[in-house]
């Protein structure tokens with residue numbers, strides 16, 4: 001059996017930590033590096049510093065095994081490292097371009113500390129063309145060692161990060177050196193074997209809860225069938241294009257939802273029908289408040305910007321952004337129609353994270369909606385089961401945060417379901433209807449039971465089903 005290489009993951013965020021933890025559990029010695037001491041200190045205790053379902057189970061195991069070494073020191077990690085996985089953030093700038101400062105800073109810290117030949121794997125989402133210029137930059141900083149660059153974009157989604165990392169549907173490997181490609185593929189082959197070997201009882205911990213797949217479905221593709229070998233540029237473009245296409249699908253569904261609202265159709269039924277065409281697929285056609293998070297907004301703007309730099313106009317993506325921006329005022333108009341009294345009534349916004357299952361509030365449409373309603377002069381109360389601390393900084397200071405759903409709806413004149421947490425979907429609205437001053441519900445994620453709530457005397461409206469019965 002060949003000896004396992006030492007790995008350093010630079011950037012201990014959603015992608016970095018999840019990948020580091022799984023590779024450590026698969027038997028690799030993994031340094032997980034971050035410049036933020038606070039994050040590293042939490043990971044050292046065997047926990048994640050952000051909310052991600054089931055991740056703590058694996059962080060604890062990896063720390064206990066001694067295979068996962070959290071550190072802030074390049075000097076500690078890099079000299080014994082054969083392979084670096086770069087998972088640092090690429091935030092967007094005002095003009096939509098990607099800020100690659102962290103990408104270059106991390107690469108510089110790595111190459112100036114390395115003592116041996118290195119494979120540098122980029123998992124962060126970067127604009128097409130970055131890999132080549134980064135490799136040139138790295139070689140300029142250290143000519144003594146041989147370096148190969150591999151683009152291996154990450155497709156995990158927050159809230160299902162554990163699942164997506166273990167049971168990845170594809171492994172995109174963009175390289176111009178076949179040996180380096182092979183080494184990276186083999187690392188993920190080990191991860192695939194680790195996932196296959198997990199006992200059934202562990203499957204229930206995360207799979208049953210988050211996705212409806214059986215173990216057999218998960219491994220219907222062989223590992224080899226999952227590998228997509230490309231050049232570096234194609235791999236880079238695959239990642240942003242995938243996210244842009246998913247965002248486009250959602251914006252398309254939201255456009256049709258507006259037509260459904262005025263025509264008597266029901267958007268969920270429409271998309272059930274449309275999405276059952278295997279060529280289209282049902283996923284990412286769920287109409288609602290729109291897309292947010294750390295990826296879609298940044299990647300869509302980044303793609304538009306990169307295309308422009310190359311003289312290509314991606315007007316279709318500009319339109320997707322416009323539709324997305326329209327969804328907050330569109331939802332607000334539904335509230336306006338309820339003619340509440342701004343002085344004596346208040347509105348409850350349920351959910352602040354950008355989607356359920358995460359404490360991430362970056363570019364959250366729910367926060368945008370809460371702030372928008374407040375700016376229009378309404379009193380707003382808000383609650384989120386996991387993202388209150390994170391939301392505080394971004395929320396209008398005049399919005400009142402409550403500690404439970406019951407407190408948040410006590411005396412309300414309208415509940416807006418902004419983020420689709422299970423806690424809200426499973427809530428007993430009938431029993432708790434006595435807490436309402438006025439029984440209005442705006443379901444901005446189309447997740448509640450319209451006919452049941454209507455029967456219970458609520459005025460219900462969703463997105464794309466206003467005139468449907």
Ligand code: UDX
Pocket residue numbers: 154155156157158159243246250283284285286287288289290291292293294295296354355356
């Ligand atoms: C996304 C991609 O899915 C993932 O592959 C990539 O690696 C990172 O970006 P993430 O940002 O975690 O993952 O969230 P995702 O589940 O894709 O949702 C993005 C946004 O779209 C959320 O705000 C969500 O509420 C919204 N959405 C999603 C819809 O409004 N409708 C849908 O049908 C699906």
